[in-house]
Amino acid sequence: MRTLAKNARIITGESPELQQPLSCLAIRDNIIEYRGRLEDAAIIDFLRHDDVKQVDLGGRNILPAFVDGHVHLLHFGISLSKIDLGDCGSLDDIRQAIQMAAAGRPDAKRLLFHRWKQSAIPGKATSSMLEGLDPRPIYIDAHDLHSAWCNGAALDELNLPSTNPPGGIIHRDEHGAPTGLLEEGAVVSLVWPFLADLMSRAEKLDRIREAVAIYNRAGYTTVIDMAVTQDYWELLHELHVAGELKLRVAAHFLVLPTGDAETERAQVEHASKLHQSYNLSTSPELRVAGIKIICDGVVDACTAAVSKPYQTTGETVQPFWTPETLQRVLAVADGSGLQCALHAIGDEAVTLAVDGLESLCTTGRRHRIEHLELTKPEDARRLGRLGITASVQPVHCDPEQNTLWPPLIGKDLYTRAFAYREFLDAGANLAIGTDAPTAPHQPWNNLFNATTRRTYQRPHDKETCNEHFKLDLVEALAASSMGSAYSCFAENMVGSLAAGKRADFIVLDGVGDWRHDPASLLTCRVVGTWLDGRPVWSELG
Ligand SMILES: [Zn+2]
Missing domain, CATH: 3.10.310.70 (Diaminopimelate Epimerase; Chain A, domain 1)
Structure with missing residues (x-):
């Protein structure tokens, strides 16, 4: 089957220029065969085939479909x-x-x-x-x-x-x-x-179906699901086999600290066994990418492991794992080819996580740290050197959300919060995710907060959260698609609109001047989401 998506304004997601003078995607089955202009010889050739279906996108902008770098789909549902x-x-x-x-x-x-x-x-x-x-x-x-x-x-x-x-x-x-x-x-x-x-199994399946439909409407075709359990995996698998999972899912299995080396190892081995059957080569649409480890809690609950005592309690909080227990689990996972995703919010937990990943000998595994809300400058630098993905959720750096932070951790430490700029400058891969349902699932809120460091809830408020750490629009867009795709080894499949990749893109209405009027990010609408060369959601006829 051949499709020509034409009369579009393509934002490819891979160039420093936001928009390129490209208007057509030639799609064969589920793959982009060529991108260019209607007058290009390759498009003229493509149109010589008699099975080409032409889809006129009415001059609308199209973007690579979003990849949510960190979500909990079942909980969202x-x-x-x-x-x-x-x-x-x-x-x-x-x-x-x-x-x-x-x-x-x-x-x-x-x-x-x-x-x-x-x-x-x-x-x-x-x-x-x-x-x-x-x-x-x-x-x-x-x-x-x-x-x-x-x-x-x-x-x-x-x-x-x-x-x-x-x-x-x-x-x-x-x-x-x-x-x-x-x-x-x-x-x-x-x-x-x-x-x-x-909840019955049927209810849970319905909740996932609804979550997937909402994700499609929001412009996602791929997600990285954090903290998956066996029961939940079986539900995803059932939907996948039935052809109902219209999202690619890379899953990270949750590994909990038990205080016992054998049971911790068993949790990792369980994920490893599934990974052998469901990996990028054997099952790119639903796979086990790795494990998820929770190193600490959150600042608001005073459970994040921060380098200074909380000002309200005078207490210092320790991470949930010791360096030895963490490294033991990481070594098993790394040795089985699994990616490790470490939740670390406080700067002490981040140091523990980076130390743990540094202790592994394998290179190129693309291990990752989730959240990285408070970081020491030296740890930010180590992310790039060690090839660790910084998996961040800019909706969490919303000044509206963090009113408790200065009284809890002190104004000085707060100046280190959400240092995304440092992660990128250090050469780390940046993957943007939503962490839905802990935050809204729409990609636009993330893009607004990442590029302005203001609250998406009142976009014209001037209050910012450490504005010097903000991202450029192109950087934020790339981290929301290509960065997240790279983080799970899917960069040759999705993340940008290039020949040879899956035809996953979104069609937008109401695109404003995002760079000069960032609030317009919050008002544009996804009117079509294409997965593998077909619309999975469309408001267009
Ligand atoms: Zn999460």
Whole structure:
């Protein structure tokens, strides 16, 4: 099958110039055979074939489809049915929103909320703050997904253990009774599995289907899914086999610290075994790329491993892994050909992660560090030297989101936050992702925040977060497609519109002068998304 996508204004994603004088993509089956102009000899030749379907894009801009460098697709799908508390600025707001939601859902067995901001309530969340609202279990995910806030009924049904799980915290009173807040490993190993078990397989499949459809509409054709579990993998696999997974997925399996070398090794070996069957050569559409390791928590919950004590508690937080336990796991993964993705937010966790990756002897494995929210200048430099991908989510560097940072970590350390410019200047590959559902899934918010360091929520506000670390528009666009593609070895397949690559692109309406009016990034619309030479989403006839 041959298709000529014509009358387009092509932004190729690989040039320092945003736009090139190119208007056509000649596509054979799922591959771009040629890109150029209608009058080019290659296009004239292409049109001599009698099976060419011509698609007129009406002079619209087209871009390479986006590659989300870090997403949690199943959680994103599940979050679509949760009630959003993102606009609540105080405990009163939250209580009111819960009351309204409860009244509107008389048949629900539980009430599930998300996107609660820690800064909205005084101190640590407790179940008593939710008292008197509703007798049903109430679960509230923090906006960063690293904390869960439960009411008394939820604590009762969770039946929590008397000790903290590895890498997790169950907050307790002086008698040892849980007070309603669970953090980090306690969320991952206790709350999520409990709630997931209550959902049927069919429901979960539906949630993934919906997430995929929304991702297609937003302009993505490839994602890197972080923290995949076996159950979730089986769901992805089922959709893939049925031909329903209209996204390429490179998965990183979650490896949790257990304190026991054998069980940690077993987790890595499980991912390795799957990787042998599902890798870039054997199954490019759904594969196991590597493992995910969580080195620390987040700043807002005071669980990120930062080099100075938190100003509010006076406490210094240690990473979840020691250098020895981390290096042991990394060595097994690296030796099996797996890519390692290390969540590291505080600067101490970043040092631990870079040290760990430096200890490996293999080159070219494209290991990666996720988030890199606070970094020491010397660690930023080491990223480039060691070939480590900096996987970042610019929506997290939103001044609106980080109001707690200066009081928690001090103004001085805050000047080191989200140092993307340094990562690029050091020669690191930069991959932009959304971390949805912890942040909005649209690529445009990321592009706006990355290039302005202002909040996408009020694009004309002048307040910035460390503006000197901002990216140029072309750099940010490249990191959202080519950088993320490179990070998972898919740069020969997707990430730019070049001959020989998959015909994955998006068609845009309302493209403004992005460079001089960055707010126009937030108002342009994806009206078509093409995957492998066919539209998987289109508003056009
Ligand atoms: Zn994440």
